[in-house]
Amino acid sequence: MPYTVPKLNDYSQSSLAKAASECIAACQAEAAQVRNDADLKSFRDRWMARKNGILTQINDLWLKGAPKDAKREAGIRVNELKARITELVDAAHVSSSTDSLAADAVDITLPGIRRPIGAEHPVIKTMHEIVGVFQKLGYSVAEGPVVETDYYNFESLNFPPNHPARDTQDTLFIAGQQSKPQRERLLLRTHTSPVQIRTMEQMRPPIRIVIPGTVHRNDPPDASHSPMFHQIEGLAVDTNITFGDLKGTLDHAMKALFGSNVKTHFRPSFFPFTEPSAELYVTCFICGGSGKRGSDPCRPCKQTGWIEVLGCGMVDPNVFEFVKDNGYDPKKVSGFAFGMGVDRLALLKYGVDDIQLFFQGDVRFLQQFA
Numbered sequence: 307m308p309y310t311v312p313k314l315n316d317y318s319q320s321s322l323a324k325a326a327s328e329c330i331a332a333c334q335a336e337a338a339q340v341r342n343d344a345d346l347k348s349f350r351d352r353w354m355a356r357k358n359g360i361l362t363q364i365n366d367l368w369l370k371g372a373p374k375d376a377k378r379e380a381g382i383r384v385n386e387l388k389a390r391i392t393e394l395v396d397a398a399h400v401s402s403s404t405d406s407l408a409a410d411a412v413d414i415t416l417p418g419i420r421r422p423i424g425a426e427h428p429v430i431k432t433m434h435e436i437v438g439v440f441q442k443l444g445y446s447v448a449e450g451p452v453v454e455t456d457y458y459n460f461e462s463l464n465f466p467p468n469h470p471a472r473d474t475q476d477t478l479f480i481a482g483q484q485s486k487p488q489r490e491r492l493l494l495r496t497h498t499s500p501v502q503i504r505t506m507e508q509m510r511p512p513i514r515i516v517i518p519g520t521v522h523r524n525d526p527p528d529a530s531h532s533p534m535f536h537q538i539e540g541l542a543v544d545t546n547i548t549f550g551d552l553k554g555t556l557d558h559a560m561k562a563l564f565g566s567n568v569k570t571h572f573r574p575s576f577f578p579f580t581e582p583s584a585e586l587y588v589t590c591f592i593c594g595g596s597g598k599r600g601s602d603p604c605r606p607c608k609q610t611g612w613i614e615v616l617g618c619g620m621v622d623p624n625v626f627e628f629v630k631d632n633g634y635d636p637k638k639v640s641g642f643a644f645g646m647g648v649d650r651l652a653l654l655k656y657g658v659d660d661i662q663l664f665f666q667g668d669v670r671f672l673q674q675f676a
């Protein structure tokens with residue numbers, strides 16, 4: 307039996323509530339039966355039509371027919387009911403029918419959604435290449451924290467407190483550390499070298515590791531500087547490691563990275579944690595070492611034909627003293643270390659003239675390397 311609006315004899319709260327809930331239930335049941343657009347239209351008309359729709363009938367029968375003293379209460383009820391029924395009718399939709407299948411059909415001939423494929427950032431790509439060269443030589447990969455203590459970044463690398471060598475690394479210190487002893491104060495690591503000590507604390511010799519990571523220095527950004535950049539550190543420790551091993555390893559690595567024609571050249575340098583220390587130069591892979599490009603001067607090597615690629619040296623015995631108890635007795639073991647700036651190598655490799663481009667996240671720039 308389809309729902310018909312009953313006459314109300316009794317205008318008590320409870321009978322009004324009962325009549326209203328029966329009406330709502332009936333409307334819900336009818337809404338669920340809507341199968342096509344024609345159903346939907348007659349459902350709407352039956353409930354909402356101004357002339358003789360169910361809501362109009364309710365108005366007439368329940369409101370106009372109410373005794374004077376019940377009118378106010380009945381008015382509130384009827385209004386609530388109308389709002390609810392209107393909601394139900396508005397929400398009603400064709401639930402399943404051939405009409406709706408046709409309406410929901412997908413045009414499979416339309417082009418699909420193209421999801422752009424990501425790619426390695428040129429700096430990370432260069433990093434992976436360099437790490438790959440050393441992995442083939444049997445090196446493993448180690449990592450360490452970017453927020454580092456004074457002890458690991460400086461003290462254990464033979465930069466004593468207040469030593470002027472600290473001035474060579476313009477350090478970004480974490481604020482509010484003054485109450486701590488100096489060696490526990492936090493800073494942003496200025497190089498990946500602290501991971502040398504961290505690894506030697508964990509692993510006994512012999513070790514051969516490379517350490518990729520980000521480092522920070524208080525350098526204002528310009529075409530060749532960035533306060534954040536990337537380094538790859540290397541460390542080999544064993545009995546009888548010599549400067550000859552250092553030269554042979556790095557010469558091989560440079561040829562693997564830049565081509566077998568590349569020549570290497572070591573110049574004396576200084577780092578507190580290596581002794582002796584050197585800077586490694588390779589023949590400019592832009593001009594091939596001539597210093598000229600055609601009749602123009604070669605800019606990347608400043609016409610010298612050589613490009614500095616890293617700092618290196620034999621691990622200073624003072625560094626081993628800090629990890630002596632883990633098998634690194636400077637009388638028994640020796641080792642070499644090196645550290646290179648990845649961003650600079652990526653700049654040279656890809657012929658990019660501004661390091662800032664690497665960090666601005668402009669997809670138009672980055673996708674050229676994908």
Ligand code: PHE
Nearest residue numbers: 497499577617618643644645
């Ligand atoms: N840590 C040094 C720097 O950042 C590079 C280096 C590493 C030098 C290892 C020697 C040995 O400048």
